[in-house]
Amino acid sequence: MNPNLPTTAGIKLLHTPGPTHVPDLVRNAMSAQPFDLNDPRLTAVIENCERGLQRLLNTQHANVMMYTANGHGAWEAAIVNLLPPGGKVLVAGSGHFSETWAQAAEGCGAHAIRTEARAGSPIDPGLVEAALRADKAHEIVAVFAVQTDTSTGVTSDIHAVRQAIDRAQHPALFVVDVVASLAATRFEMDAWGVNVAIGASQKALMLPPGMSFTAVDEKALSAARNNPTPRVYWDWNLRKSPIGYRKFCGTPPESHLMGLEVSLQLIEREGHEAVFARHLRISRAVHAAVERWGEHGALWLMTKDPAARSTSITAIGVREGIDPTEIYTLARERFHVALAGGLGPHSGKVFRIGHLGDINEAMILGCLAGVEATLRLMNVPIGDGALERAVAVLNAHMPPVR
Numbered sequence: 001m002n003p004n005l006p007t008t009a010g011i012k013l014l015h016t017p018g019p020t021h022v023p024d025l026v027r028n029a030m031s032a033q034p035f036d037l038n039d040p041r042l043t044a045v046i047e048n049c050e051r052g053l054q055r056l057l058n059t060q061h062a063n064v065m066m067y068t069a070n071g072h073g074a075w076e077a078a079i080v081n082l083l084p085p086g087g088k089v090l091v092a093g094s095g096h097f098s099e100t101w102a103q104a105a106e107g108c109g110a111h112a113i114r115t116e117a118r119a120g121s122p123i124d125p126g127l128v129e130a131a132l133r134a135d136k137a138h139e140i141v142a143v144f145a146v147q148t149d150t151s152t153g154v155t156s157d158i159h160a161v162r163q164a165i166d167r168a169q170h171p172a173l174f175v176v177d178v179v180a181s182l183a184a185t186r187f188e189m190d191a192w193g194v195n196v197a198i199g200a201s202q203k204a205l206m207l208p209p210g211m212s213f214t215a216v217d218e219k220a221l222s223a224a225r226n227n228p229t230p231r232v233y234w235d236w237n238l239r240k241s242p243i244g245y246r247k248f249c250g251t252p253p254e255s256h257l258m259g260l261e262v263s264l265q266l267i268e269r270e271g272h273e274a275v276f277a278r279h280l281r282i283s284r285a286v287h288a289a290v291e292r293w294g295e296h297g298a299l300w301l302m303t304k305d306p307a308a309r310s311t312s313i314t315a316i317g318v319r320e321g322i323d324p325t326e327i328y329t330l331a332r333e334r335f336h337v338a339l340a341g342g343l344g345p346h347s348g349k350v351f352r353i354g355h356l357g358d359i360n361e362a363m364i365l366g367c368l369a370g371v372e373a374t375l376r377l378m379n380v381p382i383g384d385g386a387l388e389r390a391v392a393v394l395n396a397h398m399p400p401v402r
Ligand SMILES: *Cc1c(COP(=O)(O)O)cnc(C)c1O
Pocket: 018, 070, 071, 072, 073, 097, 146, 148, 149, 150, 177, 178, 179, 180, 200, 209
């Protein structure tokens, strides 16, 4: 028998913070036949994706450049375009993702300076300001910051980081990773003075993994023009072309683009504000449930400050002796709910629930019920009434029926 055939009835609920559930309309669009490379319809799809991403990023002028690569590819694009060999970058500490981005910069030959990251705490703008003030010679070329660090589910105040750069009167470019936050919470590229934003397909943009992008303003493009680091595929100035084949340094990822065009339409039809409000409402329901589960001290929310908890993902710490691998394996195999484990220093100590993208109330209640069933099957001592709390929070924040 084909081992890929499903062995159970019903659907699997995918609740990782990427990949996320892909809407049927997006999957259908992705199954269309490819265009020939000169078809004006392909040009139109690419332009619709660029314009839609600009609107979501709240930028008028930044150039959207997309890659047939995951988010790590887009990280590398920012690194090799902006940082000269041995060049300095200040990476604002937020968690595992800021740390691995710093390591990627070092792997490309740059010199990464980090501000301290405290698990579950947002970026400290004061530390960014101090590090920039200490750089009297203005050797730091760029500040890298992650809006939502997916390892702990913490969201940082990106505007406050920009203000810290301005207070230090430092000319560094500001580069922000919005991979886990774009379309789940507000991002204001122009108003917050962000020079480069980085995103990927498989989070709140509701596509399968395999595509990423950078949005690059004129200041960053001109810095890239003067940067001698060798690169071809990632080169922003080579990609600045009206021709699709040049924009992608080769054949565009047509299926992903056809999917992205539809997912951006879905987001706009619902309305950006409504999409963010839905994410906030659902994330609050998750937090309320986890707080109830944690009443006996067996588990807890990693991000203590409610204002810093992301609308995309919730990371849950577990007491020693409770194995997150067992939690997510049982949840997947017994209850058909797919969760994520801990990353980096949190491996073996944390499990994570993704609640971003194509998600509604029924889906999150199904997910929470599956997690509760798993925890009870494992005899983890948890508080009663978590699902009731989640329902109450959802109902308290429900928009009117139209
Ligand atoms: C998922 C993620 C990445 C990496 O994306 P990949 O597609 O896995 O390379 C980078 N930054 C953040 C904040 C993420 O959540």
